[in-house]
Amino acid sequence: MTLSAPILQASDWAFIAENAEFLVAGLWVTIKLTLASILLGFLLGFPAGAIEVYGRGPVKWAVETTGVVIRGIPIVVILVYIAFVLSVTNDPFWAATLGLGLRGGAYQSQVFRGAFQSVSSGQMEAARAIGLTRLQAIRHVSVPQALRRSVPGFQNEFTIVLKDTSVALVVGLSELLTRGNDLYLQPRGGSAVLEVFLLISAIYFVLTFVTNRSLDLLNDYYAIPGGNDT
Secondary structure, three states: OOOOOOOOOHHHHHHHHHOHHHHHHHHHHHHHHHHHHHHHHHHHHHHHHHHHHHOOHHHHHHHHHHHHHHHOOOHHHHHHHHHHHOOOOOOHHHHHHHHHHHHHHHHHHHHHHHHHHOOOHHHHHHHHHOOOOHHHHHHHHHHHHHHHHOHHHHHHHHHHHHHHHHHHHHHOOOOHHHHHHHHHOOHHHOOOHHHHHHHHHHHHHHHHHHHHHHHHHHHHHOOOOOOOOO
């Protein structure tokens, strides 16, 4: 693309339309990677958050320290170590899922830690007073409230993970952004750089908007009466 070339040309949009299937395949990879990473992050982050609040001794120390270390390492470095240093898997998709899931778990643990801490100690004491064990009190009193109060924080995590799927290119995964780069590098795609990035940005925006509005509805539906009153 040269500075004198007109932008947003119809011929470039036609070129993109001809290769729509190529981009859709990348979009599907991005969606699957986001969902798998979010799920793995939840499975790791929720118990980690609970342990940080209610845990004791070496287990609590190990969880807190692991979270601090993972949050302090750039996601690209994590992916490179998983795929090329530790060679955990030869599949780029699962390498990216593991890397993003680990990083997501470290951040989600802080979302859930805050949610658990928002449950007043008085509720736990009341649960113990009626005969529940400490574990039963956590399960029946704290966990349901923590899940409901964590939805707003979870929106940010989803947005971060969705956009961070683009770094999966370092392990050779051809997701949406990588396919966009590959598309305008084709012989006929040299002038379609702006159109490709405009389209990909719009797709990321739509995915983020739809998911955030869905989580807003979920948050409204499961909002605890009385708001933050405990």
